[in-house]
Amino acid sequence: MRKEIAIKCLKAAFIGLILLLLYAPILLLAVYSFLSTDIIGTGGSFSFVHYEKLFADPVILEMIGNTLLLAFLAALLSTVLGTLGALGMFYCKKRTKALIHGASQIPVINAEIVTALALAITFVSVGIGKSYFTMLIGHMVICTPFVVLSVMPKLKQMDGSLYEAALDLGASPFKALWKVVLPQIIPGVISGFMLAITLSLDDYIVTVYTRPNGFETISTYVFNATMRGNAHTAETLSSFWALTTIIFLVIVLFVVCSNLAGRKKKEGSK
Amino acid sequence: MKLRFSRKTLCIPYAVFLVFFVIVPMLVILVYAFTDRNMGFSFGNFVKFFSDPTKLSTIVYSIVIALITTAVCLLIAYPVAYILARSKMKQKHVVLMLFVVPMWINFVLRVNAIREIFNWIGLLGEANYFNTVFGMVYDFLPFMILPLYTTLMKIDGSLYEAAADLGGSAFNGFMRVTLPLSLPGVMSGVTMVFLPSMTNYVVSDMLGNSMVTIVGKFIYEYFGSDWHMGSMVALILLIVVFISTWLTGGFQSEENVRGANL
Numbered sequence: 001m002r003k004e005i006a007i008k009c010l011k012a013a014f015i016g017l018i019l020l021l022l023y024a025p026i027l028l029l030a031v032y033s034f035l036s037t038d039i040i041g042t043g044g045s046f047s048f049v050h051y052e053k054l055f056a057d058p059v060i061l062e063m064i065g066n067t068l069l070l071a072f073l074a075a076l077l078s079t080v081l082g083t084l085g086a087l088g089m090f091y092c093k094k095r096t097k098a099l100i101h102g103a104s105q106i107p108v109i110n111a112e113i114v115t116a117l118a119l120a121i122t123f124v125s126v127g128i129g130k131s132y133f134t135m136l137i138g139h140m141v142i143c144t145p146f147v148v149l150s151v152m153p154k155l156k157q158m159d160g161s162l163y164e165a166a167l168d169l170g171a172s173p174f175k176a177l178w179k180v181v182l183p184q185i186i187p188g189v190i191s192g193f194m195l196a197i198t199l200s201l202d203d204y205i206v207t208v209y210t211r212p213n214g215f216e217t218i219s220t221y222v223f224n225a226t227m228r229g230n231a232h233t234a235e236t237l238s239s240f241w242a243l244t245t246i247i248f249l250v251i252v253l254f255v256v257c258s259n260l261a262g263r264k265k266k267e268g269s270k
Numbered sequence: 271m272k273l274r275f276s277r278k279t280l281c282i283p284y285a286v287f288l289v290f291f292v293i294v295p296m297l298v299i300l301v302y303a304f305t306d307r308n309m310g311f312s313f314g315n316f317v318k319f320f321s322d323p324t325k326l327s328t329i330v331y332s333i334v335i336a337l338i339t340t341a342v343c344l345l346i347a348y349p350v351a352y353i354l355a356r357s358k359m360k361q362k363h364v365v366l367m368l369f370v371v372p373m374w375i376n377f378v379l380r381v382n383a384i385r386e387i388f389n390w391i392g393l394l395g396e397a398n399y400f401n402t403v404f405g406m407v408y409d410f411l412p413f414m415i416l417p418l419y420t421t422l423m424k425i426d427g428s429l430y431e432a433a434a435d436l437g438g439s440a441f442n443g444f445m446r447v448t449l450p451l452s453l454p455g456v457m458s459g460v461t462m463v464f465l466p467s468m469t470n471y472v473v474s475d476m477l478g479n480s481m482v483t484i485v486g487k488f489i490y491e492y493f494g495s496d497w498h499m500g501s502m503v504a505l506i507l508l509i510v511v512f513i514s515t516w517l518t519g520g521f522q523s524e525e526n527v528r529g530a531n532l
Contacts, residue, residue, distance in 0.1 A: 011353045015365065018350055022372050022408070025383035041390040081284050088281020100281060103288040106296065109461075109515050111469040113486045114504040118295030121497055125298060141291050144284070173277065202377045204472050209493070219378040226382055226476055237386075244379045251374045255367060 026248055033241035050242040053235060060239065063216040067201060070217065074139035075196035081140065082147025082196075083189050087181070089148070090155045104145045115141060116209035123210065131212045138210035139200045146199060147192035154188035218243070296508070302501035315502040325488070332484040335399065335474075336467035339406040343463045344456065346407070347414035351455075352448070355422035366419060373412045381405055381476045394479060401477040406467050413462035421455030422448070461514055469507065 028040065033051070037044030054060060085104070089097045107115050119141065123134045158181065166176035182189075204219035211220070225236050306312040319325060350369070354362050372380065384405050388394040393401055425448065433443035469486030485507065492500030 011357075014349060015353060018346060019368055022369065022411070025387050025408075026372060026375065026380070028387060029383050040386050081287060084280045085284025085287075086281075088278055088284065091277040092281060096278075100285055100288065103292055104284075106292050109511055111465050111486070111507050111511065113469045113471075113489050114299070114507050114511075115295075117489055117493060117500055117504050118299045119291065120493070121302060121501065122295040122298045137291055140287070144287070148284075177277070198374050204378055205470070218376050222376070222378045222382055223472060223476065226385060227480070237382075240379060240382055241386075244375065244383060247375050247379065251371055255371060259364070259367075 026244065029241045030245040030248065032238075033245040038235060038238045050238050054239040054242045057236075057239065059216075060221070060236075060243075063218060063221045064243075066215065067217040067219075070136070070139065071197050071200035074136055074143055074200040075193050077136070078140050078143035078147050078196045079189060079193040082144040082192060083151050083185070085144070086148045086151035086155060087177070087185075090152070101148075104148055107141050108145045108149070112142065112203075112205045116206045119206070120209040130210055132215070135207060135210045135212065135215070138206040139203060142203065142206055143196035143199050146195045147189075150192035150195060151185055151188040154185040158184045299501045299504050299508070302498050303505040305498060307498065315498050319499065319502055319506075328483050328488075329485060331482075332468050335403060335406075335482070335484060336464050339403050339410065339467040340460055340464045342403065342407045343411055343414040344460065347411060347418055347459065348456075351415050351418035351422050355419055355425075366415075369415050370412050377409065378472060378476075380409060381473055384408060385476050388477065394477075398478040398481045401479075402474045402482045405473040405477040406463075406470075409473060410463045410466055413466075414459040417458040417462065418452065418455040421452045425451050464514075465511065 032040050032044075034046055034048070035044035036047035036049050085100070089100050092100070116138065119134070119138050120130070123130060128134060162180050162184075163176050166180045167173065171179065202219070203217075204223060207217050207220055211217075216224075222240055225240070303315060304311060304313070306314055354366055359365070384401075385394065388401055429447050429451075430443060433447045434440075438446065468484055469489075471484055471487040471490060474482040474484050474487065485503065488503050489500050489507075492503065
């Protein structure tokens with residue numbers, strides 16, 4: 001009995017240790033984001049100075065706006081394209097389906113840099129050059145396959161006879177898809193959309209290869225600032241502490257809310 | 271005649287999109303890889319790449335870094351996934367969630383957080399290879415935990431009981447029941463970690479003080495100078511990916527790999 005408790009404690013300690021290592025850098029930045037120092041490891045008094053700097057820098061605000069808008073557009077377009085694609089594939093013949101699915105898997109398994117290089121060389125070779133459009137396409141290439149992957153399982157679980165029933169009852173095919181099929185796959189569509197948002201927000205490599213001149217996202221801006229440095233590097237870097245903390249808090253808030261909502265739903269259905 | 275709507279036609283936009291932005295770019299890479307600057311057919315890029323000793327030694331370094339990263343990830347992720355999957359705790363998906371949440375913070379900001387810490391404790395610029403591997407493990411760990419957890423959860427619990435009933439020790443049960451059944455998860459986790467460890471130069475640049483070069487960095491450098499060589503490196507990576515996917519029999523549970531369905 002005592003041995004069992006000891007093993008249990010050991011397991012919990014292991015999980016706790018790994019979680020601590022995962023969160024330590026973020027939490028440390030979060031603490032320092034509220035202190036009036038630019039150097040981690042030194043003391044300082046409580047202050048919002050890093051947050052003030054973050055919100056006073058028009059360049060940083062612009063790149064945050066860029067990142068959010070790009071992620072939203074890419075996720076929206078990917079979700080529409082991917083959901084339609086998954087629906088169509090689901091009803092295609094086995095061979096056609098396998099063919100499209102195979103092509104769709106290429107960006108998933110491929111190294112991101114290969115996808116990025118291939119797109120960039122293609123765009124420049126055919127004379128399109130690089131623009132907001134090409135960057136959006138680049139993001140869609142990495143996001144859409146994941147939308148397809150999250151919609152597909154829902155289609156497989158779906159009761160196919162409902163669609164036929166709707167047609168028999170006089171609904172047009174579009175109406176049947178919209179009113180009968182879509183509500184059954186909507187959880188997959190939503191998780192595909194969320195996944196696309198996180199993929200696009202996170203992206204560095206595809207953005208760098210396909211973006212128009214002078215366009216910065218959080219990823220490219222932070223990378224350049226840490227690597228090249230500029231006249232007020234220390235200040236810029238410490239405003240990133242504030243940015244990291246804000247993003248972290250938003251994510252935590254979102255996770256807690258969606259968990260609570262999920263629990264309420266479960267209790268409601270009991 | 272009225273054109274009848276078929277549900278199959280819904281996939282046409284996506285199919286066209288895939289042809290233009292996935293298939294064609296791969297063919298473009300193929301063409302560039304086997305041509306010289308005058309667009310004449312040539313194996314020159316291939317020969318040039320493999321006859322450069324500094325390039326070859328960098329590739330070996332890059333593979334070693336990726337192997338160590340993958341091994342460390344596996345050593346940490348397997349026990350985590352195993353403990354969570356076997357735990358009778360009600361809220362275990364919340365704990366799993368805790369492992370995924372850091373992944374939703376912007377990737378570069380996350381690497382920057384580690385960089386700040388290394389800078390503070392004086393490791394930045396001192397232990398470039400250690401820093402790089404640490405950063406990669408930190409960033410890619412969830413990619414290993416999720417597929418492992420999914421496969422371990424799928425194992426029928428009665429198999430453990432059967433193994434115990436038949437007189438197998440706990441260790442024996444693990445070696446002969448759990449481990450073989452979890453191999454698909456190990457495979458997909460390994461591929462999910464190994465490939466970015468070889469190609470994602472953001473981590474190696476930011477934490478390795480630009481002193482650590484990995485294969486992905488070649489492509490970046492060639493992109494500025496020589497597309498033909500860059501395409502050759504990309505093509506080699508592409509072939510490696512296809513062979514490893516073919517060997518591991520494709521990816522299972524891809525939809526959960528990035529924590530989509532938690």
